Amino acid sequence: MKLFYAETINPRKACAVARYLNVPIDYVHVDLGKGENRTPEYLAVNPNGKVPAFEDGDLKLWEANAIMCYLARAAESDLWPGDARQIEVIRWLSWNSEHFTRHAGSLYFQNIVKPALGFGEPDEAAVKEATGFVRRFGAVLNDHLRGRKYLVGDALTVADFAVAASLPYAAKAKIPVEEFPEIMRWHARLNELPAWREPFPKQQTQAA
Secondary structure, eight states, X not given: OEEEEOSSHHHHHHHHHHHHTTOOOEEEEOOTTTTGGGSHHHHTTOTTOOSOEEEETTEEXXXXXXXXXXXXXXXXXXXXXXXXHHHHHHHHHHXXXXXXHHHHHHHHIIIIIHHHXXXXXXXXXXXXXXXXXXXXXXXXXXXXXXXXXXXXTTSOOHHHHHHTTTGGGHHHHTOOGGGOHHHHHHHHHHTTSHHHHSOSOGGGOOOO
């Protein structure tokens, strides 16, 4: 198995799950700055030209959420539950993509990626809009987490890895999560996991 990644939000969650499950996998670093995600060889794996991507024999899979679920199922792990909780997990994966990390990711791009790649200063209007949406949907997440250890009951699932993906970058990206004590408590629990704190292969780790 091969997992193609860069040290960014979406690959982080796939790498974290792979490490958490101790999956025997080859990590292949994709240098986005050098355009390695746009080479014919990489596009044959992921025609979208994005990371992460995954290979297992003849299977080529893209989208971090799908990769997480595949790895968990292959490991027979309850990270991807086999019971009615699957629907709840799918709900949070979908909600996150459309709402929370969608807008937290905009702040990540404006405040981290643009300066790092020389794309200019953050767009103030975009930052203001994204911050407003993070506060709106952060309140939904904060309320849901009250009285819960994890997103779906008392057991860790891929939903936790997905929804928390932007939080390690919150300070640099100016994501206002400090306003939400339940989110901070939940993320502190995730930070107890070595796989979450350091998901990327050490020999490839670069500053985010």
